[in-house]
Amino acid sequence: MSVAIYRCPELLVAGRWRAGRGEGRHVVVDPATAEPLGELRLASRADLQEALDCAGPAFEAWKAVPAHERCARLERGVARLRARADDIAALLTAEQGKPLAEARAECLMAADLIKWYAEEARRVHGRVLPARSADARMDVLKVPAGPVAAFSPWNFPLVLSARKIGGALAAGCSIILKAAEETPASVAAMVACLAEELPEGVLQLVYGVPAEVSTALIESPVIRKLSFTGSVPVGRHLAQMAAAQLKRITLELGGHAPVIVCEDADIESTVALMVPHKFRNAGQACLAPTRFFVARSRYADFLEAFQAAADDLRIGPGDAPGTQMGPLAQARRLHAVQDLVARSAACGARVLTRAGRVPEAGYFAAPTLLADVPLDAPAMVEEPFGPVACALPFDSLDEAIALANRSDYGLAGYLFTDSARTIQAVSQRLEVGSLAINGIGVSVPEAPFGGLKASGWGSESGIEGMEAFLETRFTHYSVPKDARRQA
Incomplete structure (x- = not known):
C-alpha cells in the first residue's frame, strides 16, 4: 500500500x-x-x-x-x-x-x-x-x-x-x-x-x-x-x-495445536483443509494446526501431499493479486522462525520446503514442513507462530493422544477420522478447549473459545x-x- x-x-x-x-x-x-x-x-x-x-x-x-x-x-x-x-x-x-x-x-x-x-x-x-x-x-x-x-x-x-x-x-x-x-x-x-x-x-x-x-x-x-x-x-x-x-x-x-490424522482419514481432503488453515496469516495464529500426528501407514502419503500443497502456495505482498500467504508481521518474527527451524534441524528434524521462493524485500518466510521431528526438538515444544508445521508418525490411537497431550498448551485441536469410536475417545481425552473433527471450525461467535493448561x-x-x-x-x-x- x-x-x-x-x-x-x-x-x-x-x-x-x-x-x-x-x-x-x-x-x-x-x-x-x-x-x-x-x-x-x-x-x-x-x-x-x-x-x-x-x-x-x-x-x-x-x-x-x-x-x-x-x-x-x-x-x-x-x-x-x-x-x-x-x-x-x-x-x-x-x-x-x-x-x-x-x-x-x-x-x-x-x-x-x-x-x-x-x-x-x-x-x-x-x-x-x-x-x-x-x-x-x-x-x-x-x-x-x-x-x-x-x-x-x-x-x-x-x-x-x-x-x-x-x-x-x-x-x-x-x-x-x-x-x-x-x-x-x-x-x-x-x-x-x-x-x-x-x-x-x-x-x-x-x-x-x-x-x-x-x-x-x-x-x-x-x-x-x-x-x-x-x-x-x-x-x-x-x-x-x-x-x-x-x-x-x-x-x-496461544497454542500449539495437535492434528491427529488416523488411518481411515482421506489424506487428500485433510491436506486440502489443513494447508490453507495452517498457513493462514503466515501461521501467526494461536489456533493454527502445528503438530501433525499421522498414522504410520499414511505418513509418507501425508508428507508428500502436504509438502506439494505448501510448495504451491503463492507468496507475496498482501495487496498483490493472487497472494495466498503474505509476510510475517515483523522482523523479529522472521528471525524467530528462522532460528526455530535451524535449532529443530540440528536436533534431527528433516526440513521439507522449497527454498528460494520468497520475495527478497520484507519479512517473508517459506511455508516449511518439518518431518520426523524429535519430541524434544524446539519446534515440537515451542509455539512456532509462523509458517512451520511438524509431523511425526504414530502406531496407536493411545500413542497419538499421549503425543498430542504432551504439550503445555491446550487451546485447539483437530482430528481426521471416520470412526465413531475414535471420535468419542479423542473428544473425551484430548486436552484442548476446542476440537474440530474433519474440519477447521474451532472458533465461532456463539461458542466459547478458550484454552486449557498454559x-x-x-x-x-x-x-x-x-x-x-x-x-x-x-x-x-x-x-x-x-x-x-x-x-
Missing part, C-alpha cells in the same frame, strides 16, 4: 480523538517492504489517567441504558463496520501483511462477533428462587462487572479486539482498549465505527508503552475486569498484577464470554412487618 494513503491514528480518550501526549513514538512498518508507514504517538500517563477518570462515570451511564437499546446501538455500529470493510481491510493488510481476502474476512468476522454479543445483551437472564416464606422473594441477578481494561495483539487485531469490545459493551461495561502499536489504524477504524453510537468514554482506545499502560490500568481502582490475549510470559505477569488487586481476568495465551483462563465468545463481563448478585427481599399489617 502507498505510504501516502496510510495515516497513523490518534487516541480516543473521553470521547475525543487526539494525539497521544507521551514522549514515545512507534514507527509502523509495512512488513511486505520493511518500509515505514508512519509514526504513532503514544499515550502519556496523563492520557491514561484521563481515560480512567472518564471510564467510571461512563460505566454508570452505560449500564443504565436498557439492554435492547445497547443492542440497537451496537448493531448500528456493526452495520457501519460492514460498510467500511474494504477500507479497513486495506489498512490491516498494509500494517500487518495478511492478504486482502483474509483481512476482509477478519473485518467481517469482527462484525459478526460484535453483532452476536449485541443480540445476547437482550438475553442476559437471572432467576427467581423459591422463597422460604410467603412474604419474601429471592432473586439472582446478572449485573455488569464494571470498567474493563482490555489488551489485544497484532496478529488478528480486529477479531481479538472485537471479542473484548463486544462482550464488555453488550454486558453494560465501559472499556479501555489498549491495542497493538504494530496495527493501530485498522483497530482505530473499527472503533470509530462503533464509537459514533456510544456515550462519551464508554469505548476508549489507547496506544502506549505496554508496561506503562498495563501498570496504570491494572493498578487503578477504577478498573474492575481485565481481558488479555497474547503470550504466556506476559499473561502470567498480568495475572500476578491482577491477583494483587483481586481483579477478575480472562487470558487467551493456553489461558476463561473463555471469550458464546454465553461464557458474555458471562465473563457480568457479576452475580443474590437478593433476598422480605416484606417489612408494618407493610404486612397494612396489606
